[in-house]
Amino acid sequence: MLDLLALWYDEREFFARYNRNDPTFRDELCLVAEDAGRIVGTVQIFARRINLAGQAVPMGGIGSVFVREDYRHRGLASELMRLAVRTMEREGFEVSLLFAERLTFYNRFGWREVTRNFSILSSAASLPASPALELDVFNPARDLETVARIHRDYSGRFNVTAIRSEADWRGNLVFAANVPKAGCGEYFVLAREDDAIRAYARALRFHGVAMVMEYGYEPGSESAVLAMLRNCAEAASGMETSMCLRGDHRKRALLQGESRAGAASVIVTHTEHDEALEEALTAAGCAPMHYPDNNYMWRVMLPERLAERFAMAPEAASEYAFSMFENSRSLFWTADRF
Numbered sequence: 204m205l206d207l208l209a210l211w212y213d214e215r216e217f218f219a220r221y222n223r224n225d226p227t228f229r230d231e232l233c234l235v236a237e238d239a240g241r242i243v244g245t246v247q248i249f250a251r252r253i254n255l256a257g258q259a260v261p262m263g264g265i266g267s268v269f270v271r272e273d274y275r276h277r278g279l280a281s282e283l284m285r286l287a288v289r290t291m292e293r294e295g296f297e298v299s300l301l302f303a304e305r306l307t308f309y310n311r312f313g314w315r316e317v318t319r320n321f322s323i324l325s326s327a328a329s330l331p332a333s334p335a336l337e338l339d340v341f342n343p344a345r346d347l348e349t350v351a352r353i354h355r356d357y358s359g360r361f362n363v364t365a366i367r368s369e370a371d372w373r374g375n376l377v378f379a380a381n382v383p384k385a386g387c388g389e390y391f392v393l394a395r396e397d398d399a400i401r402a403y404a405r406a407l408r409f410h411g412v413a414m415v416m417e418y419g420y421e422p423g424s425e426s427a428v429l430a431m432l433r434n435c436a437e438a439a440s441g442m443e444t445s446m447c448l449r450g451d452h453r454k455r456a457l458l459q460g461e462s463r464a465g466a467a468s469v470i471v472t473h474t475e476h477d478e479a480l481e482e483a484l485t486a487a488g489c490a491p492m493h494y495p496d497n498n499y500m501w502r503v504m505l506p507e508r509l510a511e512r513f514a515m516a517p518e519a520a521s522e523y524a525f526s527m528f529e530n531s532r533s534l535f536w537t538a539d540r541f
């Protein structure tokens with residue numbers, strides 16, 4: 204299967220990282236089309252649990268949809284998608300998310316595009332850098348417990364976010380920054396005040412832009428996020444940081460990519476879910492611009508299960524789920540992509 208996917212981006216490792224490091228990966232969720240014993244097409248289901256109205260709902264993420272070029276336009280991908288639907292129903296996935304370019308192809312199998320926005324911060328390099336804060340580098344052995352707790356408390360407040368066990372976290376730390384061609388690697392920063400972690404941010408260069416693919420903070424610590432965004436924006440434009448640093452920040456260079464010093468310091472992230480943070484950004488002269496993500500599609504797989512959870516009729520429960528997928532206060536971090 205990896206040999207087949209290697210034909211896509213000419214990058215076997217990109218797909219291998221998910222399949223080897225995602226603790227939920229299993230053969231039953233890896234669907235293939237075979238001809239004379241050779242695998243010629245695949246669709247994969249990535250198992251996640253997402254927060255919907257306080258419940259951990261099993262979600263199947265559809266990814267790695269690929270058919271060998273000489274086997275295309277014969278309905279193989281369509282048949283694999285129908286098999287994916289049956290598999291998700293059988294395996295108890297109640298909802299499904301996919302990121303698509305060919306929206307109409309997936310419409311045929313019941314997925315619907317949902318509007319959501321990225322946030323573009325064009326002047327984050329001028330955000331305030333509180334002198335009380337120190338920026339440190341994440342060390343899993345030392346910091347994972349605290350960061351996982353901040354993630355649970357912060358991201359857990361929003362609908363649609365993926366829920367992570369410790370095993371999920373360990374896998375996520377390997378594949379979250381997985382980008383075709385660019386390889387794998389993230390700049391994982393902590394903002395400390397009097398040693399205590401107030402906030403964290405996970406940044407990478409994603410298809411040519413500096414992106415903060417996830418962050419979290421303690422209640423009231425918006426300024427710690429602003430400081431980290433400033434540091435990331437400075438890194439993106441090849442500038443030295445104006446913050447007080449601790450630890451080894453060499454991975455900061457990941458954000459700069461190919462650009463020369465002084466290049467644009469634009470940061471892409473998600474902020475729309477968080478009114479308080481958007482207010483703090485706006486007050487600091489860096490109002491986020493919202494930019495639509497046109498690749499985000501959802502489907503309800505098991506309306507009856509949602510009906511039981513939410514104590515409503517199946518159709519109403521499906522509508523309720525979609526109202527959460529569509530709500531601007533909902534959030535799905537890029538770090539949880541598949």
Ligand SMILES: CC(C)(COP(=O)(O)OP(=O)(O)OC[C@H]1O[C@@H](n2cnc3c(N)ncnc32)[C@H](O)[C@@H]1OP(=O)(O)O)[C@@H](O)C(=O)NCCC(=O)NCCS
Nearest residue numbers: 268269270274275276277278279280281282303304305308
């Ligand atoms: C996208 C992809 C998986 C489709 O695979 P496929 O097996 O050719 O898909 P299907 O045959 O089921 O459908 C493809 C098209 O062929 C048409 N088709 C289906 N059966 C057909 C048949 N018997 N005869 C002629 N055409 C047929 C479908 O209507 C469809 O039309 P569309 O191009 O307007 O959507 C394949 O093109 C691919 O691997 N692309 C590169 C990777 C990629 O882009 N993945 C998706 C990321 S979102």
